[in-house]
Structure formats: C-alpha cells, structure tokens
Amino acid sequence: MKKYGKIAVALSLSAALAGTGVATGVYAAEQDAQGSAETGIIKDEMVYVLAGADGSVQKIIVSDWLKNIPGSETINDRSELIDIENVKGEESFTAGEDNVLVWDAQGSDIYYQGTTDKELPVEVAISYKLDGESISPEELAGKSGKLTIRFDYTNKQYEEVEIDGEKEKIYVPFAMLTGALFDDNTLTNVEVTNGKLVGDGAHTIAVGVAFPGLQEDLGISEEKFEIPDYVEITGDAENFEPGMTVTVASNELVNALVNEADIDEAEIKETLEESVGELLGAMDQLESGAGSLATGAGDLDTGAASLQEGVAQLSDGLSELAGSNDSLNEGAKQVFETLLSTANEQIAASGLDVPELTIENYAETLDGVIVTLNADVKLGQALGAVMGTGTEQVDAAQAETAGENEAQTGAAGMTDAAGMQAKLAEAQAGIEALTELKASLDSYNTFYLGLQSYTEGVAKSAEGAGDLKTGADSLKDGADQLSAGATQLYDGILALTGGEKSQNENPTEDAAAAQTDAEASDESQGIKELIATASEDLDGLTARLLAMKEVSENYQSFAGIDESMSGQVRFIYRTDSVNLSE
Secondary structure (H helix, E strand, O other), X not given: OHHHHHHHHHHHHHOOOOOHHHHHOOOOOOOOOOOOOOOOEEEEEEEEEEEOOOOOEEEEEEEEEEEEOOOOOEEEEEOXXXXXXXXXXXXXXXXXXXXXXXXXXXXXXXXXXXXXXXXXXXXXXXXXEEOOEEEOHHHHOOEEEEEEEEXXXXXXXXXXXXXXXXXXXXXXXXXXXXXXXXXXXXXXXXXXXXXXXXXXXXXXXXXXXXXOOHHHXXXXXXXXOOOOOEEEEEEEEXXXXXXXXXXXXXXXHHHHHHHHHOOOHHHHHHHHHHHHHHHHHHHHHHOOOOOHHHHHHHHHHHHHHHHHHHHHHHHHHHHHHHHOHHHHHHHHHHHHHHHHHXXXXXXXXXXXXXXXXXXXXXXHHHHHHHHHHHHHHHHHHHHHHHHXXXXXXXXXXXXXXXXXXXXXHHHHHHHHHHHHHHHHHHHHHHHHHHHHHHHHHHHHHHHHHHHHHHHHHHHHHHHHHHHHHHHHHHHHHHHHHHHHHHHHHHHHHHHHOOOOOOOOOOHHHHHHHHHHHHHHHHHHHHHHHHHHHHHXXXXXXXXXXXXXXXXXXXXXXXXXXXXXXXXXEEEEEXXXXXXXXO
C-alpha cells in the first residue's frame, strides 16, 4: 500500500495543471530567431502569467531555453529572475553583477526557470457586463442574462524613434490571441469580435485576435481603417460561471508579415515614382477633353484596380496567416506534450506502473488506472471488514483464557484497522487526483482540437480568397480593355475635329468644347494633387513600417538577455475560473 502514500502528494500537483503546472513546460516552437548572434546561442523564452478572472496578475513564471548550438563549455547570460533553478539538468551557474549568469554548460542546452514581479509589456484587463451593467466575475457566478466579456489589451512596450524629423512612439507589434471555452448549457448564441467560433456539440470555443499599439505604429486614422486592440465575446448566459481563458502574446506573427513584405525604402519609392509617372502620363493624354465615356471607363478601371489591389492584399494576408498555422498547431501540441510529460513524471514518482501518456492514449489510460484503483479501494474495504470481524473473534477467545493478553491483542487489532483506513484514504485521494488530472487534460484537449479547426478554417479562407483574386484580375483586364477602347475613340474624335482647335462652324459648340477642355484640365490637375498626397502618405507609412520592424526585432527577451545572443519571447496569460461553490 506504499504507492498510495505517494499518490496523495505527487498527484496533488497534477490536479493543478490548469493552474501553476502549465508553467513548468516550455512552449518551444522550433523557429529561427531574427538576426544573428556573436556566440550562436539562441534564448527561447516563455513567460507564463497566472492571473485572476479579471486579468489581475498573481504570479509570473519565466522559462528560458538557452540553445547551445555551437556546444560552448560556458554560456554568458543575463536575467532579472529570482529563485532560478535548472529544470532539466545538473548544470550550475555563477551569478555576477548586473544580472550576469555564467552557466557551466559543458556543451549542453540549458533549461531554467524563475519568477519575477516585473511589469508586463502588454496589460490584459477583463471586464464583464450582465444586461448592460458592469459586474465582477465573483458576482457573475450563477447569474443569467445577456453577457458581455471584453478583453482590453494595453501595449506598454515602445521605443522613441525619429520619423521625418519628429520623435514618435513605436510600440512592439504584439499579436494577442485569446481563447475561451464555454459550456453550451450555460452560454448560447455566442459571438466574438475579430475572431472565430468553434463548436463540438457540447462546448463553444471563442478565439479572437487583437493588435494593441499597431494603429499608432502605422499612423493610420481609425476613421479610415480601425485595427482591433480588444476582443469582445457576447452570449445569453444561464447559471453562468466564468471559466479559464488563455491568451498568447507574440510579436513573431507581425515580424513574419513585415519580413515577407521585404521592405526596401529605395525600391518602394522607385516603384511608386514609376507608377505615378505612368498614371500622370495617362492623365496628360486626357487633359484636352473629358468625354463622358472616357471618364466613365477611367473610373471603372480605377475601381477595378482598387478592387484588384484590395483582394490581392486580402489573399496575401490570409495566405500569410495560413502560413502560421503549422507554428500555432505545433506550439499547441508542444504545450500539450509538456503537460503530459509533467503528468508522466509525477505519476511515475508516485510508484504507479502506468503506460506513458500521449495525446492519443491519455484519456483511455487514465480511465483504466482510475478503474483499477477503484477496484483496489473496494477490495481494501472488503479486507478491512474481514479483518475487523476476525479481530473480534480472536479477542473473544483470548478474553476467556488470558485476561492480561486481552488488552494487548485488542490494541493491536485497533492499530491494524486504523492503518488500513489510512491507506484506503490515501488511495481514494489518489483516485480524486487522477480524476482532476484527466479533467484538466480534457479541457486543454478541447482547446487543442478547437485551434486545429480554426487553422483549418483559415486555410480554407485563404483558398477562397485566391479564387476571388482570380476573378478580380479578370475584371481588371476587362476594365483595362474598355478604358483603352474609350480613349482610342476619344482620340479619334479629336483627330476628326482637328485636334487642338475645333473645325466646327458653330461657335457655341466651340465654346462648349473649350469649356469641357478647361474642366478636364482642372480635373487632371486635381488628380495630380491627389496622387502627390498619396505618395507622401506612402512614404510616411514606409518609414513607420521600417521603424516598427526594427523595434520589434530589438525586443528579444522579457527577463533579460546577453548582447551576444539572439532571442525570442512569447507570453501565455492564464486566468482563473470562478465556481459557484467558491
């Protein structure tokens, strides 16, 4: 029965996997860090933020992976963390001034973990409204009505950059991906802004995305185009209990989009000048007149071009987003595997002989172990009952023959019975811990499957946008042909009338033609001014994109990094659930 004594301790941690346990893993999506490092060491950092149901930070745990690619004997690192411990090896470190850590790596990678109370780069605040009135998550438990849950993200990580002679705040472009799981019995008619819903028949997963600070980075007016910096979920609640939410924050998605655009200021300006020159040349040809057919065809052509450009951007954007699907899915899988690895270690430490848990078999395996332990408990209870009966018979017989031995035998029987009850209690605690562990893993599995469905939807949307782009291209080709034909017709009319000077004998018609020419000239001049304004705006946008790219690449660590390294950092915010029983 010794194994039950260990279960109660070891699995009490496993039962908290939905809380602090997740912080022991490493979300190690295998991606190359941006830039180069002198030493070839890459620091992969994952920051776990444990928060209340309102987003208030309770604890921050940071896991760092020093990828010792060149196999160095020692690694010079910097870290502001406290309570640092090596979580995967025996390598030690020597602490120096200015947060310097010198690891005795002996050619190995280093995995370490610590805590901090440092301010986070992005603040996540969660607010709740029931029937339009603000309510705390604790007060919300068990209530019904029209529910609104809003996630507001405040970006606090920026650099001051000079753009066109002015100091501008450029924020690190974090993408915030928030997921929440709802029971269909407690929340129906669910809607989410800036996101997607995934259902399995019993639950609804809401996943939303926001980009705090990006509106300011690009300098785009919200009246022209609004970039979301919040996620809002609504639904009809019935005995609702706020559940756990998970938010992933990373600047890698925006980095990937900007890098793939291959921003080169000189090249963009050259292309812009060529395009503007061609367009101005076309406008000059129309300055002598503004026939309604040519003007209408030109407007159609411009609209088709705008449509083509917009659809192309949509298609490219969705393709780029779909290109991140594998990274998201692989990251979620690695988190799942880390949870299972922690569970395997703790179950093994408890003394249970259980097959290794995997994503595919964990549910069936844990169910089997729970059934077996239940059977052991029932057998122990039966044995305890038999032992108790036997003790009474022996005590009775001894009472007749030896009065002094009667007390001793009775005491021994009570000790055995008490020991049996204690062991049965330990076994029951182990069953409860395993049951909680499976429930936690089931909860993450639901999120994991939902994320896969979401990325599959993104891939299908990208494919549909590609088809739409093909149609827009065809429309643009047709508009080009119509515009060219209208221009040729108009030029032919000018040739018949003598070009610059009309040969019409009617002076009234000559005056009307002259007025039309003047209006066309004014219109052409206005178009030139519009193009010049657009050129200036694009120059400013190019400068901001370049600045944003540099600021984002500079942000490589939350807890600190040595200048000889390159790095990447991600954040996972996990909020507590609120149960009515609490």
